[in-house]
Amino acid sequence: MSEQMMAEMLEKLRESGVKLTHQRMEIFREIAGRTDHPDAATIYECVRKRLPTVSLDTVYRTLSMLKEAGLISTLGPNQDRLRFDANIAPHHHFVCTKCGKTEDFYCEEFNALRVPSDVLNMGIVEHSHVELRGICSECRRSN
Amino acid sequence: MSEQMMAEMLEKLRESGVKLTHQRMEIFREIAGRTDHPDAATIYECVRKRLPTVSLDTVYRTLSMLKEAGLISTLGPNQDRLRFDANIAPHHHFVCTKCGKTEDFYCEEFNALRVPSDVLNMGIVEHSHVELRGICSECRRSN
DNA sequence: TTCCTAAATAAGAATTGTTACTATTTAGTA
DNA sequence: TACTAAATAGTAACAATTCTTATTTAGGAA
Structure with missing residues (x-):
């Protein structure tokens, strides 16, 4: 991950008035360093190698906070449940x-x-x- | 819902070699008759008004089967878990x-x-x- | 039509992804 | 260095979805 990304993250988080914890740094570092689109469990497993005591809950909370702060986004229509569509024509x-x-x-x-x-x-x-x-x-x- | 849609459904299901049950007809009729993009629970509640004993499990199984048969689709990237993206540039x-x-x-x-x-x-x-x-x-x- | 059998169902239990609770720890500041 | 609100770990709770099992039924055969 670039220094620039890290700097932008630090700035945006300071703007948001949240604390800069180890966990948040490592979680952001993990997601910013990859171009596949990992899920929370994957991020948790990878971050755990560096921060063995991190909890899955912290990963979820941090991802949600990062999204709120505009530092990351999520794929697809806003999460929640699966929705169905009977319109099979191209649209x-x-x-x-x-x-x-x-x-x-x-x-x-x-x-x-x-x-x-x-x-x-x-x-x-x-x-x-x-x-x-x-x-x-x-x-x-x-x- | 149009007669044509119903006819197409019957044909495709016969092709797939599955049984034409009440439940499947009503579940398809429900989803094909609306243009919002309901989730499984919504479909379940609506179908229940006509088929009071239908189970939520049947709704899930039927929707999955209809998708397999190409009669309906789902919104967003294939269900499963929420995935995150640190790329916030337009892409x-x-x-x-x-x-x-x-x-x-x-x-x-x-x-x-x-x-x-x-x-x-x-x-x-x-x-x-x-x-x-x-x-x-x-x-x-x-x- | 009636019978047969594999497939489908209802009901509830289990699983999985995500969020909430609570006691403890820590970042940021004085 | 001490203080305090915020954040964390661990675990429990929750909600969406899938599985299990006994029962029912569609579709074909007699």
């Missing part, structure tokens, strides 16, 4: 970052986006799915 | 539908996609995130 989603509401929309253009050259090396692209994120009309009104 | 994902591996890539063009008119009514778009789905090189080789 895309508008997702409200406030309330999590997800609405379908259709767009031919998005169904066949030009695949960037970097991605050609990763594998064969079969579908493209666009997620447009923002604030839904309802949340905007009630705000 | 996009290539996701392998076989093994679930998720790789980051960057593309200016995808950062600012033209928002379709339908979506303008849904709310204000702040970010766009593209998920290109396919088979990663590794899975392709080992296949």
Whole structure:
């Protein structure tokens, strides 16, 4: 992980007014040093090698705090439970970052986006799915 | 829900060689009749009004079977646990539908996609995130 | 139609990922 | 160096999902 990332982390955490603990440093160092997208258990196992007494609870709390502080993000629509979709035609989603509401929309253009050259090396692209994120009309009104 | 959807469901299930039970019909009817993206518990509660003895387990098994048969899909990267990402710069994902591996890539063009008119009514778009789905090189080789 | 059998179900127990509780420790400050 | 609020470890609790087992049923055969 770069010095710059570490410096940014220290600054943002100081801004947030939280304490700079060993555990927080090591947990951030772990996640910032990898480009796969590990889950909490994986981070816990790796951090444990350096900090044997760290608890899984601390890992969860720290990840949640880092997310709150804008230092990390999570994959997919805001966690919670698995949601199902009977619409199997190609379609895309508008997702409200406030309330999590997800609405379908259709767009031919998005169904066949030009695949960037970097991605050609990763594998064969079969579908493209666009997620447009923002604030839904309802949340905007009630705000 | 349209007759056509129901017909397609019956055909696909017959193809899969599974039994056409009341429970499966009603669970599919429920999810196909709505455009929000309900979770298993919601589907369970709604189906229960018509089939009071249905079990939550059956709902889970049926949804999983319908997904396997290609009749429904799930939102987000394949369920399982929450995964974290220390990359907070705007970026996009290539996701392998076989093994679930998720790789980051960057593309200016995808950062600012033209928002379709339908979506303008849904709310204000702040970010766009593209998920290109396919088979990663590794899975392709080992296949 | 009735019978048969493998598949599916209901009910509840078990498992897994995540969060909460509480006594102890520690970062930041005086 | 001492103080205090915040953070931690350890464990218990919780919620979503899956498994186990005895019972029921769809679909095919007689």
